[in-house]
Amino acid sequence: MPNIPFVDLKSQYRSIKPEIDAAIQSVLNDTAFVGGKYVEAFEQAFAGKYGVKHCITCANGTDAIYISLKAAGIGPGDEVITAANTFIATSEAISQTGARPVFVDIDEFYHLDPDRLEEKITPRTKAVIPVHLYGQPAALDRIKAVCDRHHLPMIEDCAQSHFATFNGQKTGTFGLAGTFSFYPGKNLGAYGDGGAIITNDDDFARRARLFANHGSQKKYIHEIEGINSRLDGLQAAILSVKLKYIDDWNKARYQHALKLNQLLSDIPQIKCPKIRPGCSHIFHIYCIRIPEREKLIDYLKAQGIATNIHYPYALPFAPAYAHLKHKPEDFPVAYEQQSQILSLPMYPELTEEQIEYISDSLHKFYSNRV
Numbered sequence: 001m002p003n004i005p006f007v008d009l010k011s012q013y014r015s016i017k018p019e020i021d022a023a024i025q026s027v028l029n030d031t032a033f034v035g036g037k038y039v040e041a042f043e044q045a046f047a048g049k050y051g052v053k054h055c056i057t058c059a060n061g062t063d064a065i066y067i068s069l070k071a072a073g074i075g076p077g078d079e080v081i082t083a084a085n086t087f088i089a090t091s092e093a094i095s096q097t098g099a100r101p102v103f104v105d106i107d108e109f110y111h112l113d114p115d116r117l118e119e120k121i122t123p124r125t126k127a128v129i130p131v132h133l134y135g136q137p138a139a140l141d142r143i144k145a146v147c148d149r150h151h152l153p154m155i156e157d158c159a160q161s162h163f164a165t166f167n168g169q170k171t172g173t174f175g176l177a178g179t180f181s182f183y184p185g186k187n188l189g190a191y192g193d194g195g196a197i198i199t200n201d202d203d204f205a206r207r208a209r210l211f212a213n214h215g216s217q218k219k220y221i222h223e224i225e226g227i228n229s230r231l232d233g234l235q236a237a238i239l240s241v242k243l244k245y246i247d248d249w250n251k252a253r254y255q256h257a258l259k260l261n262q263l264l265s266d267i268p269q270i271k272c273p274k275i276r277p278g279c280s281h282i283f284h285i286y287c288i289r290i291p292e293r294e295k296l297i298d299y300l301k302a303q304g305i306a307t308n309i310h311y312p313y314a315l316p317f318a319p320a321y322a323h324l325k326h327k328p329e330d331f332p333v334a335y336e337q338q339s340q341i342l343s344l345p346m347y348p349e350l351t352e353e354q355i356e357y358i359s360d361s362l363h364k365f366y367s368n369r370v
Helices: 009-015 017-030 037-050 061-071 088-096 140-149 202-212 233-243 246-264 293-302 319-324 332-337 352-367
Strands: 054-058 079-083 100-104 125-129 155-157 177-181 195-199 216-218 286-289 341-344
Touching: 009 017, 017 037, 017 233, 037 054, 037 195, 037 233, 054 061, 054 202, 061 088, 061 155, 061 177, 061 195, 061 202, 079 088, 088 100, 088 319, 125 140, 125 155, 195 202, 202 216, 246 286, 246 352, 293 341, 293 352
Parallel strands: 079 100, 079 125, 155 177
Antiparallel strands: 054 195, 177 195, 286 341
């Protein structure tokens, strides 16, 4: 029986092992562990590939959002709007500034619904964070139009959308800033944690870099109180190697997803992921919607197929936000879908045989439930 992991980082490492090993050895030889030329080289390469002026690396994707909010002047008494369906990093970064997260229900693509955005704006609203969940851009044109109309900065959460595009333009380049995670399982992942912020705003970039480095541009000269959030030299060197392959990896994910969509299209119980018109979807996550989720999870596990749930409950219903007293009818789409969504294995190294085995297993499961 095959064993199909949810993510196969070992296969990816083996495919580029000589380059990765050489990059790590170079950092060890130079003892460039914190800051230095490897971090600077990655920042320049990442900014260059995005066509932006600034890339500020940091310790993780959560910090990238937090630093961006602080650099945008968000603080106690403010409100920041984001999607109801996302990882808690997005909303907890808002809370860390002293601001209040305000959630918006989602659309059919699992993103912040632009039709429900404007009604959440109050005099306290100071920013909007659309999340490009699962690797697909949110409705950036309509969300940005609302932000512009209300003079609100838009900070894009691109933790799952490395180099995805909306109408030919890369996510992370539509608003004030784009934030990224380089957690190992991401499409562009480090061998530890890491994050980054991109922007074309010179003043914002200066404030973000200052805040991330103890409020200091020059050692021991602290202009403000900041935090300590840095990308390690080892991670930067590894990411620089991987950056050369990200386009091919994203294309492979896309082709695998199209194949799965085709193979699963004749199973009426499965709702395959939709692709937003005009968007490139990089399929960080391949998320289906199905009934009988727990039974299917158990069945696939018995067949050697790993699965995951992104995410078991929408954030308004998480215990951490019980104090906001949200009800299911406040977020009907997110509430309904939280019990239906299931993530199947998705990574560039998936083989045709593995994809067909996943499809065959799903067909066998549902053939008994006609």
